[in-house]
Amino acid sequence: MKLVTPFFRVIIVLIFLGVILSCKKESTRWETEWVVPFVTDTLDLYKLHNDSTLDNFSSSNYLVNLERELLDVSLNDFFFIPDTTISQTFSPTIGIGSVPPGFTFYNEVEAHELSIPDAQLKRIIVSQGKIELKVFNPIETSAFYTIKMPGAVKDGTTLEYTFFIDAGTTDNPAVANEEVVLDGYHIDLRGEDISGSVNISGFNTLQTSLSIMSDPNGEAVGISTSDEFEVEAKIQNLSISYAQGYFGEQAFSDTSFFEVPILNQIIAGNIDLDEIPIDIEISNGTKIPFSAKISLLENTNYLSETLSLSSALINSSQLIAPATGAWSSLNPSNHLISFNNANSNITNYFENLGHTHRLGFEVRMNPFGFNTGSYNEIFPNSRLKLKLKSQFPLGLQSNGLMFSDTVDVNFNPQIVDDLITANQVVLDVAVVNTFPISGKFHLEFLDENGTILHELNNNETIESSLFGTMDPQENLMKMESSVKVLIDNTVLSDLNITNRIVLKAELNTASGVIQSIPCNAYLFFKSFLKVNTTNIIQ
């Protein structure tokens, strides 16, 4: 008789499995709700409340009072006096014989021409600069060298410098190096005529005088024709605070770039604006006549579309009169070039939402040449300025204008592990909006190749303040909104391969109305992450 039948074996196996399975302990589980602060901030225009951007006190709505300097140059930007080396040499044509101690055996004035291209300077005041002197003494006694610059005066005293140099030899002259500071010296560059008087028509001329005296305490020495006494002067880093003369027909042209970075983050939509007039003010603080022209004004938007300002004023030369007065009474001459809807497409220009603007300009000195005389004058406080000015009420109609920004993220595996055990994460955003603009945001989760892994699009709208109530204390319409963004486990499980999060904000205003922006408007929002976790103990 077979005791262990197949049926009985099955029963034994089932009992065995039952015992094994009954030993398997179920995991212990419970859910918890955690909240973590995320982002709390206020978006407003307060940083732009100043006398050159936004006016928040003249009216209940913002007025744009824009003033930006595009060019501001001074005398040193006009003139560059190159470093110049002048040399004065004395070598006796006949032998002098024995020279007793304390005997001055050379005393001469020489004129040197400064190399200043296109300019004929008659007088200058040095703001900064120096002369490096190198002196050679070939005689076998020490000597005193005296350098003078007859046209250089400071506080009524002519520049004069005496220094001692040791004895040398004809073959190996002694060398001395000295430095003379020119700061504050008034230098007459007209030179002298034959009679020794000031040469009224002279310019760019620097005079130097050199005298040599043997050491009074030295010994008598002979001087031969082979002895060469030399002074080498290097005029270096000379900058001037005042200049008079004719400065030539110098021209400055440039293209200035200025950017509005946030407009580079637009990815869709457009706006409508009221007229935005633009003035370009040219201020001439020099006593030089100028001509100026705007050669270019264009911007490029997020679609890489470039729009140029179209106006008869573009490439049209404008004469800028010299400043009047002198020194502290100097009164700059101002000239305005105005662009508006009557003479240009300026509103279209701004509605193009360009993020990069280019302004080309050209400024030319003495446009009528030397005929205007040779009395151009530039003072220490003379400046040539180019300013952009505009005043208009801040308002717009936004038609689905969408901004985008990308945040690089690198979720640590440990965090990912922690979050994956979370059932869901809710981004809870509470908003107080005082702008008459509604907003909606979208989130995209991208991998390292830029592939969109997940999109969160159906988020609630941050309503326009026009749907809210008036706060009499702040004198602002306020609308409170609450937005909850559910980030479920499908998104959480891909966090370890998420490299970027794209945040898109879509702005809208009521259709057909240019919506003025109230003064001191702000958007306050606070957000936190609410994480629901299932805690498991195996």
Added chain:
Amino acid sequence: MKFISIIWLISISLVGISQSMLPLVQDTNVNQLGHEISISGVGDYQSTSIGKDITRAFFYGGLIDESMKTTSSSRHDEINRFGIDLNSEIEYRNQNINLFKDSLKGLLLKGGVYNFSSIIYSKDLFDMCFFGNEIFTGDTAYFTGSKFTNMAFQKIGMGWLNKKTNSSFNLNFIGVTSYLNGLFNESYLFQSQNVDSLEFRLHGEGERANSNGYFKGFGLAFDMDYRFKMKKNEHDFVHFQLLLRNLGVVYLNNTDKYLANDITSIESLRIDDLLNSTSIFNNPDDFANEISDTIVTNGAFKLLPAMFQFTKLIDNNSSHKFQGFFGFRGYLNNAYVPMLFGGLDYKPSKWIRLGIQGSYGGFSQLRYGVYTALQLNHFNVGLASENLFSKTGESIIIKLLCAF
């Protein structure tokens, strides 16, 4: 030690989990057979507040739902206690041997496995663990004063017993298998109403045994069972027992002691932080580094969670069918409140005993229990529970005794 572990497993398999004591019987009859082996197992957890449905979920698995959490939370006071006592002992008594040439001194060998855990904690700590921090929005969760300890150890020892009174003394060699201890001094979590800032203050310390071997440390402890009687009347005596168990010290070879005294603040980000930083989500280690500012590794002496108990015993030779018993119990542990107990023993026949008992204290408050004991010639089985109807704890005690 392997032998002790096997015994432990046997006991666990019998009772699932285990703790001590009832029925406590004084039998002054000398065991004529000379040898006696007893195995006892105790599984006891108690709490002032945590429902046993939650504790069972930790033992047996399962979902702790909102209802269970809410019920337990509502039961909590500001200060709460929870404790687990699991142990199993095996004891061999030889009354044929005359130790020290004393005819009244027999041999006693003992082994046991013990796991003792206790927690004193604030209600906020419970709520934080089981609900998360959301319920503390705009509030402060206080953890100050909370402390926990756990020690698991095994013992083996020998001693002598008084054949007539059953008093005994045993010296044991102790091997510690795990040790964990923690204390929150001034500690709290503050959350602003807007959830734009969190402030976590942690001033506390934690300590754990950290040796590589199975045993983390060794020590010595003694057990003492002193029984005495007082005359009740001309014929009867009242028997008392003073019991000390595991009174001793162990030395842990390596302990890591974590000291923390920091305030960690988590503030909301600003928009610029979010857009310009790439490190917002990749520095999770900072928090862990911030909260434990000192780690000290060294050896340390620790007291064992010794038990003290004084009991008026049941007299096995009494002619009364009903006998009362009472006593108190304490542990060398600051979460354990000295427990008073008392009960009634009923002996309907010579081979069975039944009893009920009530107690107050320990890791919980009022508890009720019952026991039954089957007494055969060479075999004695006792089954008891000190906590039969409580919503916050359970207890089971089993004792097997064999004389040969």
